[in-house]
Amino acid sequence: MVEEPQVIEALRGVQDPELGRSIVELGMVHDVEVDAGEVRFTLALTTLACPLRESIVENARQAVLGLGNVEDVHVELREMTEEEKQQIWPEKPQQQQAGVAEQLNDIQHVVAVMSGKGGVGKSSVAALLAVALRREGKRVGVLDADITGPSIPKMFGLSGTPPMGPVGIIPAETEEGIRVMSINLLLPEEDEAVIWRGPLISGAIRQFWGDVLWADLDYLIVDLPPGTSDASLTVMQSMPLNGVVLVTSPQGLAGMVVRKAARMAEKLTIPLIGVVENMSYAECPNCGERIDIFGPSKSEEVAEQVNAPFLGRLPLDPELAERCDAGEIEAYEGEDFEPIAEAIAERVPEEASEPMMAQAHPQGPRGR
Numbered sequence: 001m002v003e004e005p006q007v008i009e010a011l012r013g014v015q016d017p018e019l020g021r022s023i024v025e026l027g028m029v030h031d032v033e034v035d036a037g038e039v040r041f042t043l044a045l046t047t048l049a050c051p052l053r054e055s056i057v058e059n060a061r062q063a064v065l066g067l068g069n070v071e072d073v074h075v076e077l078r079e080m081t082e083e084e085k086q087q088i089w090p091e092k093p094q095q096q097q098a099g100v101a102e103q104l105n106d107i108q109h110v111v112a113v114m115s116g117k118g119g120v121g122k123s124s125v126a127a128l129l130a131v132a133l134r135r136e137g138k139r140v141g142v143l144d145a146d147i148t149g150p151s152i153p154k155m156f157g158l159s160g161t162p163p164m165g166p167v168g169i170i171p172a173e174t175e176e177g178i179r180v181m182s183i184n185l186l187l188p189e190e191d192e193a194v195i196w197r198g199p200l201i202s203g204a205i206r207q208f209w210g211d212v213l214w215a216d217l218d219y220l221i222v223d224l225p226p227g228t229s230d231a232s233l234t235v236m237q238s239m240p241l242n243g244v245v246l247v248t249s250p251q252g253l254a255g256m257v258v259r260k261a262a263r264m265a266e267k268l269t270i271p272l273i274g275v276v277e278n279m280s281y282a283e284c285p286n287c288g289e290r291i292d293i294f295g296p297s298k299s300e301e302v303a304e305q306v307n308a309p310f311l312g313r314l315p316l317d318p319e320l321a322e323r324c325d326a327g328e329i330e331a332y333e334g335e336d337f338e339p340i341a342e343a344i345a346e347r348v349p350e351e352a353s354e355p356m357m358a359q360a361h362p363q364g365p366r367g368r
Helices: 004-011 053-065 082-088 100-104 122-135 152-156 198-210 230-238 252-267 299-305 318-325 338-347 356-360
Strands: 029-035 038-045 072-079 106-115 140-144 179-181 216-223 243-248 272-277 310-313
Touching (some): 004 038, 004 053, 053 072, 106 122, 106 230, 122 140, 122 152, 122 216, 122 243, 122 338, 140 152, 140 198, 152 179, 152 318, 198 230, 243 252, 252 299, 272 299, 272 338, 310 338
Parallel strands (some): 106 216, 272 310
Antiparallel strands (some): 029 038
C-alpha cells in the first residue's frame, strides 16, 4: 500500500525544467491524498501560463506511477500566491505599481519579434522593421528585451547612458528618430556580461516598459530573446501586445523550434502576425545565381502548421552584416524587406492583448 511520504519522496525527483530544482523543494506539491490505488495532489505553478506545465505534470504522474500499486494519478493545477513565489525568489521585488512614465505614454501598437532559437537574425529583422516603419513616417521605438544578449544599440550606433527625466528614463534616439532602450545602454562597458537570474531579467523588462518615457509612438517593436524563457513570458504577460512576428531560417531544426514559440504565443492568446524566413539564400556576386545554403525552404510549411501567414524571405546579405557592425542599419536600403514590412503593418491587429499581470494587479493606464 502506497502512503503519502512515499508519494512525496517520488515527487522529490521531479524538477521544474526552468528553475532546475525539485518541485517538492520549490513548495509546488500540495494536498496529497492516497485512496487505495488512486493518488491525488495539487501542483502550484509559478504561472498557469507556463509553457512547460504539461511536461511537469506528466513527469510528476510518471514518478508516482513508478511506485507500483498505483492505478491512477490525478493532478490539479493552481497558480502560486505571491507569498509562495517569495519563498522561491527571496530577492524578487514586490509587484511594482505602474511607473509614472507608463501613465504618460501613448503607444498605439506593440509588436514582438520572436524566434524559437538563436542565430536566425531575429534582432536584425526587428531593427529592419523599425527602420522601414520610420521611413513611412511612423513614430517608432525599439525595446530590446534580450537582456543577456542585447545587440540593438550596436546596430543603430548608439552608446552612452540615457538621461533620467523627471518622470522616467529618456530613451536613446537614432539619427532618424527611432527611440531605443536596451540594457547595453546602461552598462559601463558594452562587452560586460549580464549574469542575472530570471526574476531580475523580468524586472528589467518591466522597467523598460513602465519606467521609460516612450511618449507618443505608432509602433513599439520588442526584440525578444530566443526561445520560450522567462523573459519572453514576462513580455507576453505584462505588455499589451498587438501581435508577434516569428523569425526562422530554412533549416528544419529552426522550423521545429519556431513551432514551439508559436505554441507559446497561442497559449497566451497573442495573435501571430506571420512568419519571416531569414538567411533564405545567397546570391552569387558574379552570376547572380541563388544558392540555398541551408537547403530547401520549409518555412511556408511551418507557417501553415502554426496557422500564420508566410510574410516573405530575406537573403544572406554581406552589406547588412557590414552595416550592423558599423552601427549604420538605418543606411541599409533593405529593398527585400520593404514588402515584408508592408505585410506586417497591414496585419497588425488594432486590438491588443490584455496583460495577465495587469489583470492580476490592476495598475491604472497601460500606455494606451
